[in-house]
Amino acid sequence: MGRRERPGRPAAVRGPGRRRGWRCYRAEVPTASRTGDDERRALRVSVLVALVMAGVAIVWGTVSGARVILLDGAYALVGLLLTWTSLRASAAVSGGATARHPFGREAFTPLVIALQGAALGATLVFAAADAVVLLTSGGSEGTPLSVLVYSVVAGAGAAVVARWIGRRAPGSELVTVEAAQWRASAALSAIVAVGAGVAIALAVPLGDGFTRYVDPVLVIVACAVVAPMPVRMLRDAGRELTEGAPPTPVLAAILAAVETVRAEHGLDAPTVRATKLGRKLYVEVDFVVQPGHWDVSDEDDVRRGVLAALAPLGFDVWANVELTTDPSLVD
Numbered sequence: 001m002g003r004r005e006r007p008g009r010p011a012a013v014r015g016p017g018r019r020r021g022w023r024c025y026r027a028e029v030p031t032a033s034r035t036g037d038d039e040r041r042a043l044r045v046s047v048l049v050a051l052v053m054a055g056v057a058i059v060w061g062t063v064s065g066a067r068v069i070l071l072d073g074a075y076a077l078v079g080l081l082l083t084w085t086s087l088r089a090s091a092a093v094s095g096g097a098t099a100r101h102p103f104g105r106e107a108f109t110p111l112v113i114a115l116q117g118a119a120l121g122a123t124l125v126f127a128a129a130d131a132v133v134l135l136t137s138g139g140s141e142g143t144p145l146s147v148l149v150y151s152v153v154a155g156a157g158a159a160v161v162a163r164w165i166g167r168r169a170p171g172s173e174l175v176t177v178e179a180a181q182w183r184a185s186a187a188l189s190a191i192v193a194v195g196a197g198v199a200i201a202l203a204v205p206l207g208d209g210f211t212r213y214v215d216p217v218l219v220i221v222a223c224a225v226v227a228p229m230p231v232r233m234l235r236d237a238g239r240e241l242t243e244g245a246p247p248t249p250v251l252a253a254i255l256a257a258v259e260t261v262r263a264e265h266g267l268d269a270p271t272v273r274a275t276k277l278g279r280k281l282y283v284e285v286d287f288v289v290q291p292g293h294w295d296v297s298d299e300d301d302v303r304r305g306v307l308a309a310l311a312p313l314g315f316d317v318w319a320n321v322e323l324t325t326d327p328s329l330v331d
Helices: 032-064 067-094 108-136 144-168 173-206 214-226 228-241 248-265 296-313
Strands: 012-014 025-027 271-277 280-288 316-324
Touching: 032 067, 032 144, 032 173, 067 108, 067 144, 067 173, 067 214, 108 173, 108 214, 108 228, 144 173, 144 214, 173 214, 173 228, 214 228, 228 271, 248 271, 248 280, 248 296, 280 296, 296 316
Parallel strands: 012 271, 280 316
Antiparallel strands: 025 316, 271 280
């Protein structure tokens, strides 16, 4: 059947909307199983390192009396528990679809990220409150020298782990979040080390009484530095769990891919709906066409073109591409 060439209009982009019929066609990612294996391997390494560092921090902080070191130990311990949860989520997601979960279990990924954000936020609130109490009650017994030495060691270790796991599984959201937490820990250690160094330099002119307040002040500064991370984690996970539009770069790539196919087939600009859930990307593309000019084989050509254009994005794409003569079906 012939196609009528018509000038394109800017695409109408909407939220995921209702999934009408959802004749989904999947664009499988060939490396999906390998990504899952790399993801779990990276998370296991993170668990082992976090276990060691949490133990060192708790013992070191208890012996030295430095609350900021204990905060780092608590941070590592919470991260350890949540990384184990991430491992379980990764295994569940990689298990694929089941009779009970016919669309898979990708929702575990943003759910675990939301739990990580909530737990990290609660840890920071508790630590900051404890630091305020210490400030009002005369300070802490922790020595700046002990804090400085620990921060240098812990910061270097965190930076190495962040770099290694990030390169091991670059396509994994769980590993991306894990690496971000390690980078935040390294940055936190650097800030604490600088603060401890300044305190050591000022101890002579200001006297020993000054150093009693260094530890709780460093705790408050550390909490303020890390605070944006749990907020961002909760925001991004909430967007996925509520079927919000994907991040701007992903949405832009989807629109560019669809526009290429639209121009190739001479179609009007479609209505595009998309949402992302973990590694899964749902895309709905609806074209309104003139009656009598398109048949099912033409629709299949358009559908294959959209799937091929979306495949390089690296997601497990579930696409619904429709040609209709009734504009009311697009709303």
